[in-house]
Amino acid sequence: MNVRLSLLLCFPLFMMTFVSFATERETISPPRKLTAEQARVAAKNYQRYCALCHGKEREGHANDHAPSLRSKSLMESGVPHAIVRPMSYGREGTAMGGYLDEVGGPMTLAETWDLTYWLWEQAGYDRLQFSTKPVLGDSVAGGKLYQQHCTSCHGVNGEGVSAPALGNQSALAHNTDEFIRHAIENGRQDTPMLPFKDKLSPAQINNLTAFLRSKASGWTMNKPVLRAMPKPEQYIVNPQGDDPNFSLQDGMYVSSNDLNDALNGKKRMVLLDTRVPSVWQTAHIEGAIPFPYYADLDETVAGIPKDVQIVAYCSCPRAAADHTIKKLRRKGYTRTAVLWEGVFGWMNLGYPVVRRDVKNSIH
Template sequence: MSIAVKVLSIGTVLVTFLFHSTASAQERERRSPPRKLTAHQAEVAAANYQKYCALCHGKDREGHANDHAPSLRSKSLMESGIAHQVLRPMQYGRKGTAMGGYLDEVGGPMTLDETWDLTYWLFEQAGYDRLKFSTNPVLGDVKRGEQVYQQQCANCHGVKGEGVNAPALMNQSALAHNTDEFIRHAIVNGRQDTPMQAYKDKLSEEDIDNITAFLRSKSLGWKAEKPILRALPEPADYIVNKDGDDPNFDLKDGMYVLSSDLNDALVAKKRMVLLDTRVTSVWQTAHIEGSIPFPYYADLDETVRGIPKDVQIVAYCSCPRAAADYTINKLRDRGYTRTAVLWEGIFGWMHQGFPVQRGEIEGVND
């Protein structure tokens, strides 16, 4: 398929393709529902949602419970060609965001069938018909799209699409899985019951196309990678610096330790246990050295084995505190009083220049 790129003037690029989708929203074909779950599959999917997803996406799928996680019941999302737009981030996560991969082959807790069933369950709960979108590109002026994006979108989604108080839009894995029409549909209709407003009455159709083309332009050069899974720590390795002194942290609000104080304690070889409360797949990607994977959804009786109550425990997550708060509160209910949460989370830790141990990756051929 050939693509023609015409430079109209300095700083203005019009990307023109040899085909274009002309179907309007009213003309789009309605798709048949995905397969119907059995009662048992639906029961397991509902339990998995509450166990793995509700902390950030909300107990009733309303979204924005933590880390600006999107609503999973919004009409414009759930009619937009589900399942892959939900399935893939659930399975493989969103690199550079708090969304980890929940598929077992990348270190997550769910099987392939369970991720599919959870996706179908979300669709059933939403109760909307699916729209059939084409995979054709949306045409637009990329430079103009960038200007409109900065004016209309950057305040919430970030100047570079990194996400400020709304989802990251220029995440390469998201752009790889979302079609142009999926992106455009979200801009036109917004996300119901969330801060994302509809722009169909605020922007021209041309500028909506321009923003879509600008976002798509940021997916160029995306390269798929696969983590090389490392062995999980054994209980004998849970305590960092076994012969060190107690760190004696001065905790903020009786709960939180600052990144600078934690780093100082690690450099000084203080004795403690570090808990990474994110999904294990992101621990595989990068974690504070010496930490153990301790997912917020895990069975507490299993995960606390090997952790004594007389050692300082510090938990962290990436949202920046929700999963760690949840875990530490459960531990405190079990009598673990020497506990703390990393205030800035691991992203804050990294942004301040403190070190992490990164996993090995290998390239994946398309």
């Protein structure tokens, strides 16, 4: 075919694409369809691992401020990394831990992808084609808008108060500019995040997006060297020590201060880290054993005597630990308590944790 003819043929096609982009976003083909078996496993994994915080119906906000995993604007964004990355690696510094086996979580790579596709199937929205190009805007003007409209929920420094942490490096590393802008424009349906498209101009929304992007710093995910799981004979901290004799607030809670005193005083205890084990791998209170909220108690509780003081903690700061301790109490483990401030509170107060070793970066 000669060049002129091929140009002639291409031109209308080019114009059509241009016009359709100018009016509406293109939808992209639905993700791979799950087999009935894959969908069954994904649904089970969701209830087991995610419902505690994201809600039984994926509605979000069951605990902490875990976002909705079914809102139209999130699911139509069509960016798989916005789902599979936080699910796999977690968001450092938030209650969202990583669930991929590579970082010490319970799911295989195939399972994390299946759960991602399952979430899309359940939500049932068409996926929109998003550009990965940066959204250009005035980040200084955006910063002012942010202080005016966003801090009440997302925090003065984007740290998250009753909403996700927008300044979170792992989130900014995985979310594209268009994804962020789409969330600001359209809000997140059936959540406190309202659409801003009627309140702010497109240019202002671009400025906000540019501002949030300006908070991104180089973030790398480090390949962890996984620690060995503790053995039953290591479950009790200070096996020769005295009982800590905690006085519990509401019959349930022990303060970081009292727990730290008890550890320094070499008291006899069992510490349970009730988060997904990948975050136990990242950092935990010395002596704590991984005891995830979704564990089958009949398997995990073996080896823990009933007469020892048990203290459970999580980062939520209490949701997963409360959940676990209630289950243990129903099984007759009455000498049980939950760390009031959670492990982030503990760290913020300056108490020590054991951190993991890292090898080279994987990104």
